[in-house]
Amino acid sequence: MSVGTAATDSLPARALRVIPGGVNSGQRRIPGLTDLIVTGTSGATFTDAEGRVYTDYHSAFGPPLLGHNDPDVQRAVAEAATRLDLTGVAVTEGEVTLAETLVDLVPSVEKVLLTSTGSEATFHALRVARAVTGRRLIVKFQGCYHGWHDAVSLNVISSPEAVGAPDPISTGILPEVLAATLVLPFNDPAAVRAAFAEHGADIAAVILEPIPHNVGCLLPDAEFLTTLREQCTAHGSVLVFDEVITGFRHDLGGYQKIAGITPDLTTFGKAIANGAPVGALGGRADLMEQFSTRPGAPAFFAGTYNGHPWVVAAALETLRKLREQPVHEHVFRLGERVRTGLAEMYTRLGVPAVVTGYGSVFVTYFMAGGEPRSYDDLLANDANLFIGYRRRLLEHGVFELPLNLKRSHISYAHTDADVDHLIAATELAVQDAIKD
Ligand code: PMP
Secondary structure (H helix, E strand, O other), X not given: OOOOOOOOOOHHHHHHHHOHHHOOOHHHOOOOOOOOOEEEEEEOEEEEOOOOEEEEOOHHHOOOOOOEOOHHHHHHHHXXXXXXXXXXXXXXXXXXXXXXXXXXXXXXXXXXXXXXOHHHHHHHHHHHHHHXXXXXXXXXXXXXXXXXXXXXXXXXXXXXXXXXXXXXXXOOOXXXXXXXXXXXXXXXXXXXXXXXXXXXXXXXXXXXXXXXXXXXXXXXXXXXXXXXXXXXXXXXXXXXXXXXXXXXXXXXXXXXXXXXXXXXXXXXXXXXXXXXXXXXXEEOHHHHOOEOOOOOOOEOOOOOOOOOHXXXXXXXHHHHHHHXXXXXXXXXXXXXXXXXXXXXXXXXXXXXXXXXXXXXXXXXXXXXXXXXXXXXXXXXXXXXXXXXXXXXXXXXXXXXXXXXXXXXXXXXXXXHHHHHHHHHHHHHHHHHHHHO
């Protein structure tokens, strides 16, 4: 079919004609920002079609920990691209080196398989858990997101009425698939024990974001994580840490290294390759050996682009820089400055706010009280102010995603001057948003 395009048509208008909703991910359709066209990225910034430059704290939902267009990662990809592209046979040296690196870095990882996305990694983690245990049920937690596939497409950002009931994020999922996922509140060891007491023999896997960053930041209690490990071990269920956000961003060994908990399987993505499409699944050798990459093993695993040499080069260079340069020291220090500075500012203004986060991640909930422990606590957040001040921030050249409960990220390319500007701009933006 031919698409009539007038020379004067705007890009968003052209997009709407040929792309449903005009965007390629449901999370990129941002009310009030449908005309934004990003034409360039560099370091801590992106530029729009009108030449406006924004300091970027959205960071594409998290991958570019080193900053946009990192010159070393770009060089590594360009070098790989001149030498080798995809052949779809056997294995390349880069894939082996990347797997060795992950085994080296992450305590629980004995073997690794590469995917292109985080969703594929969590999909295969749950598939192999069911294959090995022969069981039906998956346990997930309210507020956690693990990708777009059916078993986990429920109960992320739920309305108050939907918390505690199955709350699919999509239609088109078979009811029996939804019924095979139990949803529990985060940080509630008693709920975990009760679920295992009732269903233990039928639970194939428990999957969680060790810090549920898909609703900002809920820090896990030590007792909660310990209970998950104990219950999974006692009942023969597979414990899956989804470290797609926390992995490499919070520590090269993942949040599991910080928490001192050893999951059976771990999923990675995002910061592993600074924005190149790489996901990974790693964990106990006996579980990983059940994938069909090994002859005769039962859990089918494939993917045309898995381990593509260009993106593997991006991952290897990203991990090299994360190891050799003081990236974590820098982003943790700036993260602390942001949290402290914002908290002081809100106290001074008398605006009820909880500023939280971990390391390079920060978020402010507009509500009274202390650190939130579970998704229920976040229902008190003033969503209008949360979104409103972020819309106002755009006027100051600062981009934090104006969608409710979304976290913000600091990269190695952000500076102390950026932090000063962020805090000053946020003060003005919040005061304006309160009046809006
Ligand atoms: N797990 C978590 C914790 C995520 O945040 C995401 C993506 N936001 C995914 C899995 C899915 O990753 P992808 O979008 O690469 O499929």
